[in-house]
Amino acid sequence: MKFQTLVKATAIAAAFALGAASMAQAATLHLHNGGDPRSLDPQRVSGNWEDRPVSDYIEGLMTLDAKGGAILGQAASYSVSDDGLVYTFKIRDNAMWSDGEPVVAEDFVLGLQRLEDPKTAAEYAYLQYFIDNAEAINSGEITDLDELGVKAIDDKTVEITLNAPTPYFLQALTHYSAYPVPSHVVAEYGDDWASIDHLVANGPFKPVEWVPGSYIHSVKNDKYYAADTVKLDDVYYYITDDDNAALQRYRAGEIDILSNFASDQYQLLQDQYPGQAHVFPFLGVYYYVINQTKEPFTDVRVRKALSIAINRKVIGPDILGTGELPAYGWVPPGTSNYEGEQYMPAYADETYDERVAEAAKLMEELGYTAENPLTVQLRYNTNENHQRIAVAISAMWEPIHVKVELFNSDVSTHYDALTAGDFEVGRAGWIMDYDDPSNMLDLLKSGTGNNYGRYANAEYDELLAKAANEQDLVKRAGYMHAAEKIAMDEFGVIPIYYYVAKWVISPKVSGFEDNAVDRHLVRYISKSE
């Protein structure tokens, strides 16, 4: 046990004994944030509840505006080579860490090197694989970290070389996996640099206290280059997985912003707190995977019957109650770099009765009848909403001669089974890491880890490969649309609905904008008492 934790433990005990009081002061934002972050080290986190405190204290070369678009962050300007492979960034002269040290190019080089260094064991190392040699370094093929395509030209110039032109590269730089680390602090403390006692901030807020299971407290960083535009003095990120308990605290006036709420509370919020619930679509899909290595799911007719027999229109409004949009295609509407018409299958326009009749006919062709139904095991991870949807879909499949056996398990067991291929139909969800269709479409490439259903189509893979090497955004989008159509026409997966973000925002809070990437930096938020 380290000395500091001992001190902290004693302090907690002493504080209780003494009964000392402390109260929040003006312009303090109270934000409900979800689970306990695993870390505050940007290269070692991977969830949106970690993104929030991390992205408020560390800023990348690019950052986000209130609408979730990429804007210049620590970089004052950038230029791109003609082939789209080399990006050169100039760092702001007044960019500095909260301890007064200037932000230098080496900080960005070190951040990306740590991300790809196998020793860091970063879960999101693959998100920046389009940087030259990133994958080879991360898999251990190259051991010299300096081979990574990120160079410090001088103290204030960073050059990043990509292995293919990547239209979403600037957006990807807003992701925390690409954030800089304070090289002078890392030199002193190593991996421990991001502990609450050592970390320094180059963003608008600096975490000063972290009580696991309870909250993270960040205060305004006066050294931030745009500190004069930051309106809040400090932020509490409350830690609780219990959305209903968080809602009670919101109703008691203790919390200003809820980052989620249980769907069944939507009616209460609309009735008693009109205008405070924000429900908006963002880039993610809730879907069922079909194991295409198992009979009879290898037959496209079975997959088609299962898919078209789902009445998607009732799931968002009636079963969940929060109006999730029905998903007939794979790439969520509103995704960037995706010129062209959204995929919409013919069955989407048919009446539900027509679809059920067609699906039943398909199943009958294969010999399934009411007396001899197909038994399907439907797996989901334990969660009230997943269960409600699974029960509803089981009922929708009954008229097409499918008998469902529901099987639920905790999330680790569930995804372990999906990864191992030990399932027939299983629930899954994907929230896009960055705003580009490739992030969705890559999930159905043959042999990809997240392609749980083992969908495989050589033409599909080829179209994606072409898209990856295409600089012209319109042509690239064309390849990807064609790929999406192939996978959807073959029912390689059953999309069910597009996710909606569910926030509750107190009328005291302004500056919060609903956006499709569902990332909201606290620097744009203000609060009136």
Add this chain to the structure above:
Amino acid sequence: MLSYALRRVLSAIPVALIAVTVCFFVLRLAPGGPFDGERALPEEILNNLREYYHMNEPLVMQYLRYIWGLLQFDLGPSMVIKGFTVSQLLAIGLPFTLMLGFTAFVVATAIGIVAGVIAAVQQNKWPDYVLVLAVMLGVIVPNFLMGALLQLFFGVYLKWFPAGGFVYGSISHLVLPVTVLAWPHAARVSRLMRGSMIEVLGSNYIRTAKSKGIGERLVLARHAMKPAMIPVVSYLGPGLSYLLTGSLVVEQIFGLPGIGKYFVQAALNRDYGLVLGTTVFYILLILVLNLIVDMVYAWLDPRVRYH
């Protein structure tokens, strides 16, 4: 008595070791691992993670590594809350869990004993009925519902207490969590106390004491109390360990920093290090508590001897 205590403490070590061993292997048998989540990780990244946590080694090696660390009081890293080691997490959460658990324990035991005595003395009169009702509420209503109801009434509607959260040193933030935690315990204590007090009051030596003309109160305090406490005391050990280990729901609802949730959540997350660390700690705690209860038991009932 000292050698008895020492023998008990020493015998705890193999018990703890067996429990850790069972826990270690049972956890590994459970499907899934700490790195299974909403999205599958690429193989090379999984390899990096496994190497980082020595999970690529044979299971026996991992076990020996863990025990070796344990002997040096090193509980290892948490695989899910990477910002802290297991020891750090316990060091931060433990004082709070102990404080919450002991406060609830003291409050609940005191209330339970007093309520039980009153109910016994006033048997089948209205104070008895009222107390039985209050007790039943504590036993019937599950703690997550009780927590939500108290939050709603006292936090949202009446605004007497904060609906949740944790502020260093604030007593008002503890009122609702302690109530939720203490209620079922107080209920069980009072029922035990009532039953045993009724039995003792009907026994011969109490009748003798009364017939000697000793006042009702004195009979209660001097003659009936001590023997009537015996079943209550034997419940206090398990009761306290329940309060200390069962704070999960209360911590979750009120957003408190205790270690109760590590016990359950870490198991669901397959955070091997954290589950084992919490288990080791709870085993030791429960062994010590049981020892203390046995000592108190002997003090209350001279017929119990140490062997």
